[in-house]
Amino acid sequence: xxxxxxxxxxxxxxxxxxxxxxxxxxxxxxxxxxxxxxxxxxxxxxxxxxxxxxxxxxxxxxxxxxxxxxxxxxxxxxxxxxxxxxxxxxxxxxxxxxxxxxxxxxxxxxxxxxxxxxxxxxxxxxxxxxxxxxxxxxxxxxxxxxxxxxxxxxxxxxxxxxxxxxxxxxxxxxxxxxxxxxxxxxxxxxxxxxxxxxxxxxxxxxxxxxxxxxxxxxxxxxxxxxxxxxxxxxxxxxxxxxxxxxxxxxxxxxxxxxxxxxxxxxxxxxxxxxxxxxxxxxxxxxxxxxxxxxxxxxxxxxxxxxxxxxxxxxxxxxxxxxxxxxxxxxxxxxxxxxxxxxx
Numbered sequence: 001x002x003x004x005x006x007x008x009x010x011x012x013x014x015x016x017x018x019x020x021x022x023x024x025x026x027x028x029x030x031x032x033x034x035x036x037x038x039x040x041x042x043x044x045x046x047x048x049x050x051x052x053x054x055x056x057x058x059x060x061x062x063x064x065x066x067x068x069x070x071x072x073x074x075x076x077x078x079x080x081x082x083x084x085x086x087x088x089x090x091x092x093x094x095x096x097x098x099x100x101x102x103x104x105x106x107x108x109x110x111x112x113x114x115x116x117x118x119x120x121x122x123x124x125x126x127x128x129x130x131x132x133x134x135x136x137x138x139x140x141x142x143x144x145x146x147x148x149x150x151x152x153x154x155x156x157x158x159x160x161x162x163x164x165x166x167x168x169x170x171x172x173x174x175x176x177x178x179x180x181x182x183x184x185x186x187x188x189x190x191x192x193x194x195x196x197x198x199x200x201x202x203x204x205x206x207x208x209x210x211x212x213x214x215x216x217x218x219x220x221x222x223x224x225x226x227x228x229x230x231x232x233x234x235x236x237x238x239x240x241x242x243x244x245x246x247x248x249x250x251x252x253x254x255x256x257x258x259x260x261x262x263x264x265x266x267x268x269x270x271x272x273x274x275x276x277x278x279x280x281x282x283x284x285x286x287x288x289x290x291x292x293x294x295x296x297x298x299x300x301x302x303x304x305x306x307x308x309x310x311x312x313x314x315x316x317x318x319x320x321x322x323x324x325x326x327x328x329x330x331x332x333x334x335x336x337x338x339x340x341x342x343x
Contacts, residue, residue: 006043007101008050009106011037013033020051021052021053021056026176040066075108077099080102091139099132123282124136125139127143130150140166144178202224204266212318213318214318228247290330294323294327301322
């Protein structure tokens with residue numbers, strides 16, 4: 001009878017790499033202690049028995065057949081996990097909990113595709129901070145600190161800590177990683193890092209539209225704050241988190257964004273922001289964020305510009321042009337019109 005080997009995830013600094021047969025979780029990874037590897041073991045109460053490199057070299061096992069049969073046993077085991085919804089503050093997470101093989105369930109594509117279906121998203125972010133949990137979200141900014149905290153707790157408690165990394169899923173498979181242990185970047189003097197650039201996008205939209213007629217009025221501040229709060233409340237996942245962060249830094253970063261606009265043509269800043277959204281955001285979130293930016297621009301322009309962009313007064317012509325620029329750069333993505341819906 002063939003031994004009941006199961007896939008077991010291992011840290012990059014696991015001491016068994018020298019003898020046990022392991023393969024990187026994704027091609028091209030494995031260079032850091034936080035990268036994960038797949039080993040194959042008979043899981044026992046006292047100690048696991050692993051397939052070694054020598055076993056594979058001797059021809060005792062075929063690597064592809066081994067992986068396939070190990071996945072079948074992982075799916076068939078009685079203590080497999082199930083996705084459950086949890087909320088931490090205002091962010092929704094999906095969590096799988098169970099035995100020490102729960103983290104290995106990342107390898108079961110049909111189960112990971114259920115996370116895509118739950119969020120209606122082409123891209124989902126997952127993490128295995130320790131062996132007994134698998135957590136997923138569409139909001140990496142909220143997921144990263146949660147994963148980092150769970151990982152640190154597991155390290156202190158010596159309870160199967162795996163990795164603080166956040167893994168990127170597309171169609172149920174890992175395609176990349178984000179490092180949850182890295183600290184958020186801070187704005188530089190010249191340009192903003194990609195994440196902060198997106199967070200400060202609402203403030204850039206505010207200044208671009210509000211200053212189009214040569215002055216910023218108090219009523220424009222008030223309309224912007226109301227519209228930003230409303231946009232955040234109507235959004236979900238990653239977009240909601242970004243807008244909520246924009247609310248929290250509204251007053252503290254206004255001066256920083258104003259200085260940036262004095263040093264760089266705001267159209268250049270908006271063009272760079274548009275490129276960042278296209279390169280880094282899934283289609284659904286990109287469209288949602290773009291619509292929120294257009295709604296903010298219309299709110300700032302106020303009653304002088306109608307919903308369809310038609311100017312009601314001659315003095316509003318400059319703000320109408322600013323609104324048209326926002327719509328062109330941050331909402332209209334003609335290259336995405338034929339994109340398939342999220343799986």
